[in-house]
Amino acid sequence: MKHTATGNGGEAGRRPTINDIAKRAGLSKASVSRALNGKQDVDPATRKRVLKLATELGYVASASARALSNGRSNCLGLLVPSLTWPWVLEMLRGVAEEIERSGYSLILYTTANGEDSERAFMTQVVPAGAVDGLALVIPPGMLDYIGRLAKGGLPVVVIDDRGHEGELPTVATTNLEGGRSATQHLVELGRRRIAMLHGQLEFGCNRDRLEGYKATLEEGGLGFDPGRTTTGYFTEVSGASGMTQLLESDPRIDAVFAANDLMAFGAMRALRSAGRRIPDDVAIVGFDDIPASAMTHPPLTTIRQPLYEMGRKAATMLMAAVGGDSIPSRVELPTSLVIRASTVP
């Protein structure tokens, strides 16, 4: 940048700097800095004078100058692979509110552009010291890198890991308990032929939800029948085709537990196409409690993931870690059963 050697008192449109205040106050900028930051070695009267001047001039310390000097950017990063997933908004809201409340700024990163994004993030953003800490939903394939990052000293908190991989501090939800309570709910309603639609078992959350389903069936004396489960993806379309498939193999299914709400929506569509009434013929429970779940007809009974709270918790932990505190290696926030008309009319 071209530097103009004006040395004026800061009258122009230029933002006032600490030097402007120093000149006005007849002090050195060291003293002004001390006064503004509440440090010691400042006469109370002097401090008051400085603060008054700062207010008058509308002085605010430059973020980048402070960052350079302090070695901390006062920014926290949030990395999410995709903003197309409906549940990220709630989580994001939790993170954002908590971070904002604490005076940090939130820098949002995505890997929407695939490997280019990932590479740019790993090779440019983080090493540039742009953030003091990082909360993230791990994009597939970046786990190693994040691990190294954490080892390298960057505070990191993982949200909703999909497989209990690694030893990074993590905020998750009780997927197993969620699977249990969904299934238990259906059992208590008197359903006996309970199917499950789940996503890829590479993801720990699917394994846990399936495990909860299985355990509850066995404890309830209903027995686990692998033929009543199907593997798919976390999408509406996959839920529909999975449901169709399940109905073909056993038309007498009287309940379905879908591992996420989108799959449940698809299942509802397939059930209706097959002439089944919900919940009279087939009851259905989802997982997540995304906003749309309350709007379907019938509204979807589902296992609520406390996404907002998870976001807040992750942010809290991250800030604690940045502040030098030690943080737990894993926090699980409880799911809850939200009963709507897809199971109880």
Next chain:
Amino acid sequence: MKHTATGNGGEAGRRPTINDIAKRAGLSKASVSRALNGKQDVDPATRKRVLKLATELGYVASASARALSNGRSNCLGLLVPSLTWPWVLEMLRGVAEEIERSGYSLILYTTANGEDSERAFMTQVVPAGAVDGLALVIPPGMLDYIGRLAKGGLPVVVIDDRGHEGELPTVATTNLEGGRSATQHLVELGRRRIAMLHGQLEFGCNRDRLEGYKATLEEGGLGFDPGRTTTGYFTEVSGASGMTQLLESDPRIDAVFAANDLMAFGAMRALRSAGRRIPDDVAIVGFDDIPASAMTHPPLTTIRQPLYEMGRKAATMLMAAVGGDSIPSRVELPTSLVIRASTVP
């Protein structure tokens, strides 16, 4: 910060700086800077040597040092009043993708904590020079401030203004055309008693959508009946109570245009409670096309706002403005009619 006067070559865990490269290369940091930034006055062989060294050391320029020197943070801000609105995610996605692609970072601000948030943003964040430009959905009550900000030289782009207020560069959608096409669709389906649920008329979008509805009715020879419209809020509950009210004043209503999807959801609920079949008895059109709209039963016919594209456009304009280009004062992206089973079985 405590500065350790080590002066080592950068062997330790410390991130390498431009000085480390300079020492290794036997050059001054000025030359290294020129080499790394592709400036002139550098011997090609020297440049190659420097680049090689930088790669070896894993050198990345400090974001804050560069920001301080350049006077630009390389960050763009996005201010949204609330992350509870379902449509913000799509817009956010557009902004994020575009910004990321261009190598900027996106700092997300909300005013979730009310006036405290607003004050902090206005008095701390912006004057600290944390962002080079700002895209925003104007929170009620901050319009004046944003106007002054823009006059003060900060590039600003407003997304979806709610009233054509001020002369700030704006990205919006064709609310009036949207209102027209929603109504026209219902007219073409043979509906004759078309009601409208709208939000507060303080917001320009509601006025425009209402105006489109009105004009289309009159052009279609159906006449505008104020008794068939009701003012409410952009919520499901408000949509339901509005619908109930409309049905009481005219039970023979055969179509409804709701000014947003949430109101449409509420209307659908109220219609069902009143024993009306959708769309047989009453057809319904919403506005926004939030994700949930495709999941309701029946799926909701709606006017799609191109939120993703609006986000991208706003980001593009903002970056152009930051780069010194002049940008249009108002851009309107077209809505589109998405026909689903709430109007056509």
Next chain:
DNA sequence: TATATTTCCGGAACCGGTTACGGAACCGTC
């Protein structure tokens, strides 16, 4: 009253980059 201690402040270095400016070495030319 002389000395030790505290209070308050300024000078200067530092964070890690960018850039204006000047100068030495090299080139070619008459």
Next chain:
DNA sequence: GACGGTTCCGTAACCGGTTCCGGAAATATA
């Protein structure tokens, strides 16, 4: 061989803060 023009690089200032250190003045202690 003197001279003007490039090429390439180093010095130093600067961005706007924070902090170490030392010193003068004011105060407390002997």
